[in-house]
Amino acid sequence: xSLYDYLKYILICLVLILSQIFVFDLIHLDGYGxxxxxxxxILLLPHRFKNAFVIIIAFAIGFILDFSLNxxxxxxxxxxxLAYLRGYLLNILKPTTESTDNSFISLKNTNLGWFLIYTFIxxxxxxxxxxxxxxxxxxxxxxxxxxxxxxxxxxxxIILLILLLFKNSAKNRN
Amino acid sequence: MRNLFYLVERFHLIILLLIFESVxxxxxxxxxxxxxxxxxxxxxxxxxxxxxxxxxxxxxxKLKENSRQLAEENAFxxxxxxxxxxxxxxxxxxxxxxxxxxxxTSAKVIDNSITEHNNYITIxxxxxxxxxxxxxxxxxxxxxxxxxxxxxxxxxxxxxxNTQSRVSVKLKKSGSIGNMVWDxxxxxxxxxxxxxxxxxxxxxxxxxxxxxxxxxxxxxxxxVVKEVSPNxxxxxxxxxxxxxxxxxxxxxxxVVKPKDRIQLDSLQxxxxx
Numbered sequence: 001x002s003l004y005d006y007l008k009y010i011l012i013c014l015v016l017i018l019s020q021i022f023v024f025d026l027i028h029l030d031g032y033g034x035x036x037x038x039x040x041x042i043l044l045l046p047h048r049f050k051n052a053f054v055i056i057i058a059f060a061i062g063f064i065l066d067f068s069l070n071x072x073x074x075x076x077x078x079x080x081x082l083a084y085l086r087g088y089l090l091n092i093l094k095p096t097t098e099s100t101d102n103s104f105i106s107l108k109n110t111n112l113g114w115f116l117i118y119t120f121i122x123x124x125x126x127x128x129x130x131x132x133x134x135x136x137x138x139x140x141x142x143x144x145x146x147x148x149x150x151x152x153x154x155x156x157x158i159i160l161l162i163l164l165l166f167k168n169s170a171k172n173r174n
Numbered sequence: 175m176r177n178l179f180y181l182v183e184r185f186h187l188i189i190l191l192l193i194f195e196s197v198x199x200x201x202x203x204x205x206x207x208x209x210x211x212x213x214x215x216x217x218x219x220x221x222x223x224x225x226x227x228x229x230x231x232x233x234x235x236k237l238k239e240n241s242r243q244l245a246e247e248n249a250f251x252x253x254x255x256x257x258x259x260x261x262x263x264x265x266x267x268x269x270x271x272x273x274x275x276x277x278x279t280s281a282k283v284i285d286n287s288i289t290e291h292n293n294y295i296t297i298x299x300x301x302x303x304x305x306x307x308x309x310x311x312x313x314x315x316x317x318x319x320x321x322x323x324x325x326x327x328x329x330x331x332x333x334x335x336n337t338q339s340r341v342s343v344k345l346k347k348s349g350s351i352g353n354m355v356w357d358x359x360x361x362x363x364x365x366x367x368x369x370x371x372x373x374x375x376x377x378x379x380x381x382x383x384x385x386x387x388x389x390x391x392x393x394x395x396x397x398v399v400k401e402v403s404p405n406x407x408x409x410x411x412x413x414x415x416x417x418x419x420x421x422x423x424x425x426x427x428x429v430v431k432p433k434d435r436i437q438l439d440s441l442q443x444x445x446x447x
Contacts, residue, residue, distance in 0.1 A: 022228050028422055031288045031361035051187050059194045066201065070221035070285075070296065070330070073198030080198065084191045133202060135291035135337075135358060143359040147289065 001046065001102060009104075013041045013061060021068055024158075033150035037158040038065065039126050042083050043119055048101045051087040058083035078130040082122050093118055107163050119159055123152040215325055218296070222328030225284035225296055240425050247314040276391050277431040279303055281311075283424050284328075288335055288361040295319060295331040297427060305329050310389035310430040316419040317341055317396050318427050320389055329429075335361050335421060343381040343396050348373060351384055354397060354415070361421065364397055366413040375402050375411060380418070388432045 001009075016038040024035045042058050062076030069075070093114065107115060131144040182189065281303075285296035299305050301324050311318040311331050319339065323330040332339055334356065341354040343366065352368040366381060379399045385392025397415035405412040432438065 021224060022231070026228075026232060028288050031422070034289050052190055055187065055190050055194065059198070062198065066198070067217055068221055068224045070217045070294070073201030076198035077195055077202070080191060080194045084187065087187070131291070133199060136202075137291075140291065140358045 005104070009041075009045075012044075013057075016041050017061065017064055017068075020065060025069060029150060029154070033147045033154065034127075034130075035154050035158055036123075036127065036130075036151065037155050037162065039079060039082055039123060039155075040159050040162065042079065042086060043122060043159075044104045044106060046102050046104060047090055051084075054083045054086060055080055074130055074134055077133050078126045081129050082126040085125055086122060089118065089121060107167050115163075116156065116160070120152060120156050123155050123159075124148060127151040127155070215323065218323060218325040218328055218330055222284070222296060222298070222300075222325060225328075226298055229282065229284045229298075236425060239423060243423070243425060250314050275433055277433060278428040279305065279431060280426055280428055281305075281329075282426055286333075286422070286424065288333075288422050291358040292337055293333040293335040293361075294322075295333050295424075295427075297329050297331060297429070298327065299429065300325050300327040300329050302326060304431070305429055308389070309432075311427050312390060312394055312430060313419055313424060313427055315395045316417055316421075317383060317390055317394055318421070318424065321429065331427075333421070334364070334417065341390075341396065342384045342386055344384045345369065345373065345375065346380045346382050346393075352381070352413075354381065362416055363400065364415050364417065366397065366399075366415050367410065369411045369413060371404050371409055371411055373411065375399060375413060377402065381415065388438050390430060 020036065020038045024037065027035055029035070038061065041061055042054060045054055045057075058079040059076055062073075062079040065071070065075040066073055103109065105115070105118075127148040128144070131147055135144065279299060281297040281299040283295055284298050285294075287293045287295075295311075295318065297311070305321060305324055307321055307324060309321045311321060317334055319331040319333040319336070321329050322332045334341060334354070337356060337358045339356060342351065343354045344351045350369060350373050352366045354364055354366050356364050369375060377399055380395060381397045381399070383390040383392055383394045383396055395418040397417055399413055400416045401414040403412050
C-alpha cells in the first residue's frame with residue numbers, strides 16, 4: 001500500500017463514520033433494525049494486512065462512533081469482534097485472486113458472490129453482537145435475531161450500492 | 175521469561191481482542207450508574223453538539239410533519255380546555271382549581287432511538303434551562319420518559335421504550351391502577367400489569383397517568399389497549415397496549431417541572447426515615 005492508498009483509506013473511514021452519524025443513524029426501519037454500513041472500513045482492508053492493526057483500527061472507529069452517538073461502547077465492542085473474526089474468515093474463504101494480498105478488497109479484484117458471502121457473514125456477527133451486548137440478556141433472542149437479519153441484509157445491500165457507485169470511478173482513473 | 179514473550183506473541187490477537195472488548199463493554203450504559211459516570215457526561219456534551227448540527231440540517235425535511243403535529247396538539251389541548259372549564263366554573267373554588275403544580279418547558283428532540291432494548295432520547299435543553307435529573311417528559315397526548323442525565327445544554331431522557339422504565343397508569347373509565355412496562359421487543363407493543371381480572375377491559379380503552387409520582391401530571395393520555403386476555407398463572411389480566419402517539423416521529427416535547435418538588439421530596443423523605 002502506498003501513501004496515496006493510506007490517505008484514501010482515511011478519507012473512506014471519515015466518510016463512512018459521517019454517513020453513519022448523519023444519515024443511517026436516523027433510519028429506524030420501523031423499529032425492526034438498524035442500517036450499519038460502516039464495517040465496510042474493516043471489510044475492505046487488504047488480505048495480508050496485520051490482524052492486530054485491523055483490531056486497533058476497528059476499536060478506534062467504534063470508539064469515535066460511540067462517543068458521537070452516545071452509545072456507550074456498543075459500536076466499539078461489536079466492530080472489534082468483527083475485526084477479530086475477519087482474519088479467520090479470510091483464512092477459510094480464500095479470496096479468489098492473489099491481487100487482494102496487498103491492495104484493498106473490492107469488487108474489482110474479487111467476484112461478487114464471494115464478496116457478498118464474506119460481507120454478510122461478518123455483518124451478521126457484528127449486528128448480532130451489537131444487539132446482544134445492548135440488551136445483555138437472552139430473553140429477547142427471537143427479536144434480536146429478527147433485528148439482526150433485517151439489519152444485515154439491508155446493510156449488505158447498502159455496502160453493495162456504495163461499492164458499485166465507486167467501482168466505475170476507480171476504473172476511469174486507472 | 176522467553177516463554178512468556180512467546181506466549182504473548184502467539185496469542186497477541188486474542189489478548190488484544192479481550193482488552194478492547196472489556197474496555198468497550200465496561201462503557202456500556204447498562205453497567206454504569208448515571209449518577210457518577212464522568213464519561214457519559216462528556217459523551218452527552220459531545221453527542222449533543224453533533225446531534226444539534228445534524229438536526230439543523232435534517233430538521234428542514236421534517237417541517238411539514240412538525241407543523242401538522244403542532245396543529246393536532248393545539249386541537250387536542252383546545253378540546254381539553256373546553257371540557258374542563260365547563261365543569262370547573264360552577265362548583266370548585268377558583269383558587270385550588272387554577273393552582274398549577276407543574277411548570278412546562280418545551281424542548282426539541284435531537285436524537286431518538288426505537289431499535290434498541292434500552293432506548294434513550296436526547297433533547298436540546300440542559301442545566302442552563304434548569305432541567306434536573308428525575309423530571310418527567312411528555313407530549314400533549316402521551317408520556318415520553320424521564321430525564322436521567324443532564325449536561326450544560328443537553329439532557330438524556332430514558333424513553334418509555336426502555337426495559338427499565340416503569341410508568342404508573344390508571345384505567346380511565348374506572349380508575350384502577352397498573353404499571354406500564356416494555357419488554358424490549360416491538361416498539362408498537364407495551365404491557366400493562368397489575369390490572370385485576372375482575373376489571374372489564376375491552377380493546378380501545380385508554381390508560382392515563384395517575385399523578386401519584388411527581389414525574390407526570392395526572393390524566394395525561396398514555397396508551398390504548400390493543401389486546402386483552404386473562405393471565406392463567408395469576409389473578410391479573412394480560413394487557414397489550416400501544417402508545418397514544420407515534421414515538422418514532424416526536425419533534426417537540428415538554429419537560430415537566432414540579433413546583434413544590436423540594437417540599438414534596440422532604441415530606442417523602444421524612445416519611446421513609
